[in-house]
Amino acid sequence: MNPFDFLTQTLRIAIPYLFAASGGVIAERAGIISLSLEGYMLTGAFSATLGTFYSGSPWIGLLCGILGGLVFGLIHALATIRYRADQVVVGIAINLLAIGVTRFFLQLAFESSSNSPRIEGFGASAAARGFDNPLLWMGLLSAPVLAFFLYKTRYGLRVRAVGEHPDAAASVGISVARIRYLSVALSGMLAALGGVFLALDQHQFTDQMTAGRGFIAVAAVIFGRWDPVRAALACLLFAAAETLQIQLQGTEVIASQFVSMIPYVLTIIALAGVVGRAVPPAALGKTGE
Amino acid sequence: MTSQLREKFEEALFPPVVALLIALVCGDLLIMSYGQSPAAVYRMLLEGTWGNAYGFGQVLYKATALTFTGLAVSIGIRAGLFNVGAESQLAAGGFLAAMMGLALSPGVPGVLAVPLCMLAAAAGGGVVGAIPGVLKVKFGAHEVIVTIMLNFVVLALLNWGIANHLNVPETLHTTEIDAGAIPRLEAFIGAFHGSAANLSLLVAIVTAILAWFFLFRSRRGFELRAVGLQPDAAEYGGVSVGGVWFRALTLSGAIAGLGGINYVLGYKHYYEEGFAGGAGYLGIAVALVGRNHPLGVVLAALFFATLSQGGLAIHALVPKQMAEVLQGVVILAVAMSVPEVRRALRQSRRPVAA
Incomplete structure (x- = not known):
């Protein structure tokens, strides 16, 4: 296969990861564990499908998708920040809730337990190979923009302060809760865009269509050591491995199950510190009593 | 009742009661959004679960697996550790139980074969649980992330084994085991006919009792809870925190793995890809609602099993x-x-x- 095909296929696989990983980085840098990326993506995909189906416009769908992610992000924020619920439990609950809610309303709206009808998408022209899809560019830009935001703006500095030393941040007048609310809301919206891309790209919603992609994004966040650009590179690496596996399918070189393990195994190795230890933000997960 | 005991009860009982009320309100809204009457739906839910023997049998069957995974998660939490890996530990346990059942010759009597298969199940889950234990103690790797990542790795490994080597052609399951099957309840009580409930239920209850004894009446259990409450104080008191962490995660994995017998030995008599079906993740919910107490876990397992089976019962409405x-x-x-x-x-x- 030619290298250009390889690149376009890798990008297409990487875009949902890029959005979700950016969402994961912003929440975790503010100190909130982000195991709910999968749920945000699924909600984003479903609300985008609903919006596009009823309006006929993928742009309206995109807005609905962001809104869906925002709602779930706010539930997460409310539970962990206002009510100090355990962040790991809430993350898993959000994922279960997203599966249940999307299934219930899939049945209610389309009377199907498996998929929605066909919807419009971006990028109709075959010659453009997906490069006329605005979401592709947004996905590619999400990491550099987030890096600028985190390292070069006042708000970004506050996010990092709140994630590392919330007490110190509070003592200079930063509202820790407010920064965390905003970060988790933003995280929900960003990750939802990953789901929006999936649904519009496949022109339909299918039950559990995110299929663990949110957890690959979690892996990328950790493997990228909570830095937006390094996390994005991890997403591209994981996507390239997947593309390679799809290309090799049927050639018996390596079983697909082994390729699918790569992100997870690399993350475990990174956490164990074999090649440079992955150290999380100091206040990550500490909103409880 | 002493006031201290009453306080404990209040602290344990209020959150699930509040949650149940909130869930009822949400349920009402969902039911009405579908144009049905909440009262009729809830009546149907109860009749389809506790109202007839088959439905009740299915509740018991589902509660059995959830008791194992719920106990597994609570043992971890009691030690201050979050085992999110029960899903793959359950699968690995079921897998090794099936492998043992296939390896034994059909002539091996049940009194020998069943314990051997149970041992294999516990070993399968225990090994998967020990990995995050080692990584945490030796390298400080956070067990939450390691267990999540291991879920994907272990399930992919098992899927690979099933898809390529061990399956009956055209299916994703192994052949039926030759030895080690656990009888269903219908063999003793005719009314349970057709339901998957089996004697693994007794194993679950015994495991819950042993877990209670271990946590609250044994020295090791005391150490485990001490580490969960105050690791630094426990260390100062002469407890090896690393050792407790390792043992807790291994034990947690072993209990989750033992849960694999419910499906493999008790129901289908073979290992099938994806049989865990979320029971591992739901174990977190069971532990949470059961407040990490073995008795609470059993009750919470029954609650979530009722909800799950009840969903099927109300599908007409x-x-x-x-x-x-x-x-x-x-x-x-x-x-x-x-x-x-x-x-x-x-x-x-x-x-x-x-």
Whole structure:
């Protein structure tokens, strides 16, 4: 296969990861564990499908998708920040809730337990190979923009302060809760865009269509050591491995199950510190009593 | 009842009750959004679960697996550790139980074959649980992330084995085991006919009792809880925190793995890809609602099994997916109300004149 095909296929696989990983980085840098990326993506995909189906416009769908992610992000924020619920439990609950809610309303709206009808998408022209899809560019830009935001703006500095030393941040007048609310809301919206891309790209919603992609994004966040650009590179690496596996399918070189393990195994190795230890933000997960 | 005991009860009981009320309200809204009457749906849910022998048998069957995974998660939490890996530990346990059942010759009597298969199940889950234990103790790797990542790795490995080597052609399951099958309840009580409930239920109850004894009556259990409450103080008191962490995660994995017998030995008599079906993740909910106490875990397992089976029972009126939504709502509501209730109770108990 030619290298250009390889690149376009890798990008297409990487875009949902890029959005979700950016969402994961912003929440975790503010100190909130982000195991709910999968749920945000699924909600984003479903609300985008609903919006596009009823309006006929993928742009309206995109807005609905962001809104869906925002709602779930706010539930997460409310539970962990206002009510100090355990962040790991809430993350898993959000994922279960997203599966249940999307299934219930899939049945209610389309009377199907498996998929929605066909919807419009971006990028109709075959010659453009997906490069006329605005979401592709947004996905590619999400990491550099987030890096600028985190390292070069006042708000970004506050996010990092709140994630590392919330007490110190509070003592200079930063509202820790407010920064965390905003970060988790933003995280929900960003990750939802990953789901929006999936649904519009496949022109339909299918039950559990995110299929663990949110957890690959979690892996990328950790493997990228909570830095937006390094996390994005991890997403591209994981996507390239997947593309390679799809290309090799049927050639018996390596079983697909082994390729699918790569992100997870690399993350475990990174956490164990074999090649440079992955150290999380100091206040990550500490909103409880 | 002493006041201390009463306080403990209040702290344990209020959050699930609050959560149940919130879930009922959400359920009403969902049911009405579907144009049905909540009363009729809830009546149908109860009749389809506790109202007839088959439905009740299915509740018992589902509660059996959830008791194992719920106990597994609670043992971890008691030690201050979050084992999110029960899903793959359960699968690995079921897998090794099936392998043992296939390896034994059909002539091996049940009294020998069943314990051997159970041992294999516990070993399968225990090994998967020991990995995050080692990585945490030796390298400080956070067990939450390691267990999540291991879920994907272990399930992919098992899927690979099934898809390429061990399956009956055209299926994703192994052949039926030759030895080690556990009889179903219908063999003793005819009314349970057709339901998957089996004697693994007794193993689950015994495991819960042993877990209670271990946690609250043994030296090792005391150490484990001490580490969970105050690792630094426990270390100062001469407890090896690393050793406790390793043992807790291994034991947690072994209990989750033992849960594999419910499906493999008790129901289908073969290992099938994806049989765990979320019971591992739901174990987190069971532990949370059961407040990490073995008795609470058994009750919470029955509750979530009822919800799951009830979803099927009401499918004629509302989509069965409603039960999944309510599961999520219950978990969120309990997680949110636990710290809140604790704070409120503490405030109300503060002496007025102090």
